[in-house]
Amino acid sequence: QVLEPKIIDLNAILDSLNPMLRRLIGEDIELQTVKAQGLGFVRADPAQLEQVVLNLIVNARDAMPRGGRVTIETANVTLGEDYASIHPETAPGPHVMLAVSDTGVGMTPEVREKIFEPFFTTKEVGQGSGLGLATVYGIVKQTGGSIWVYSEPGLGTTFKVYLPQILGEVAASEETLPSRKIRGTETILVVEDEAEVRELARRILESAGYRVTVAANAGEALAEAERIGASFQLLLTDVVMPKMNGKELSERLCRLCPSLKVLFTSGYPDNAIAHHGVLEPGTEYLAKPFGPQDLLRRVREVLDSPAPKRTGL
Numbered sequence: 686q687v688l689e690p691k692i693i694d695l696n697a698i699l700d701s702l703n704p705m706l707r708r709l710i711g712e713d714i715e716l717q718t719v720k721a722q723g724l725g726f727v728r729a730d731p732a733q734l735e736q737v738v739l740n741l742i743v744n745a746r747d748a749m750p751r752g753g754r755v756t757i758e759t760a761n762v763t764l765g766e767d768y769a770s771i772h773p774e775t776a777p778g779p780h781v782m783l784a785v786s787d788t789g790v791g792m793t794p795e796v797r798e799k800i801f802e803p804f805f806t807t808k809e810v811g812q813g814s815g816l817g818l819a820t821v822y823g824i825v826k827q828t829g830g831s832i833w834v835y836s837e838p839g840l841g842t843t844f845k846v847y848l849p850q851i852l853g854e855v856a857a858s859e860e861t862l863p864s865r866k867i868r869g870t871e872t873i874l875v876v877e878d879e880a881e882v883r884e885l886a887r888r889i890l891e892s893a894g895y896r897v898t899v900a901a902n903a904g905e906a907l908a909e910a911e912r913i914g915a916s917f918q919l920l921l922t923d924v925v926m927p928k929m930n931g932k933e934l935s936e937r938l939c940r941l942c943p944s945l946k947v948l949f950t951s952g953y954p955d956n957a958i959a960h961h962g963v964l965e966p967g968t969e970y971l972a973k974p975f976g977p978q979d980l981l982r983r984v985r986e987v988l989d990s991p992a993p994k995r996t997g998l
Contacts, residue, residue: 693727753787755787841953890921903937
């Protein structure tokens with residue numbers, strides 16, 4: 686499509702769309718908007734960007750036939766070289782993120798792989814063209830951005846759109862922080878069922894001096910804990926995993942090691958994850974995808990926090 690790009694504030698776009706979005710989703714769906722302060726600017730066609738938001742909201746609404754919650758979130762993010770290396774369509778550097786999350790039916794991996802294909806739809810005949818998300822993908826790519834989807838059956842879906850940031854200043858770029866301040870020597874157990882993410886986390890943590898043990902699921906993690914005597918200082922675990930989720934795993938490991946500290950990760954934004962009923966509000970949490978400095982900073986913060994007070998374990 687022919688675009689007419691302008692320098693725009695994504696938060697302003699959301700403000701102008703808010704009345705329409707509330708009418709669009711209906712009374713049985715709650716709409717929550719979490720806008721970052723000092724959000725950077727992007728170069729995009731305002732009408733096309735509005736279409737991206739509307740299509741993502743319609744997709745979220747249709748995934749919640751019995752009602753639920755839609756969360757729209759904006760943020761300044763810096764995508765690192767490591768993230769770009771496993772997502773070739775993404776350029777490293779400062780971006781503005783738009784995330785749309787729902788508490789709907791979610792998607793299987795098979796559906797997720799086809800979600801941006803033109804005319805692909807899971808709706809009944811006559812209820813959808815299968816072009817909504819394909820249109821979103823096309824607009825985002827034409828604008829020079831990228832889109833990432835995270836979904837689990839029964840636990841809803843998050844779409845994250847990354848648009849290159851221009852002219853806006855990102856406060857104190859995390860990539861310039863001295864790495865010596867966020868290094869460590871503690872032992873960390875990383876539990877992640879996605880092999881690329883697991884390897885990325887291991888590489889980042891080991892490069893900062895940590896001793897790292899990795900596991901692809903809760904069963905492997907428990908076996909490693911028994912093998913080395915649960916001598917971990919930190920558990921870094923994905924929230925949603927097959928058979929046993931991250932919260933259940935953390936409870937099992939904390940019985941073996943009451944002083945263990947826990948940092949959860951997930952593709953859902955932290956403003957949406959609590960609404961899935963998996964984690965309690967206030968739980969230490971890092972949203973995926975994360976850059977090296979994001980991971981190292983959060984790991985150091987959790988390790989340096991006061992010892993957890995646990996009872997009844």
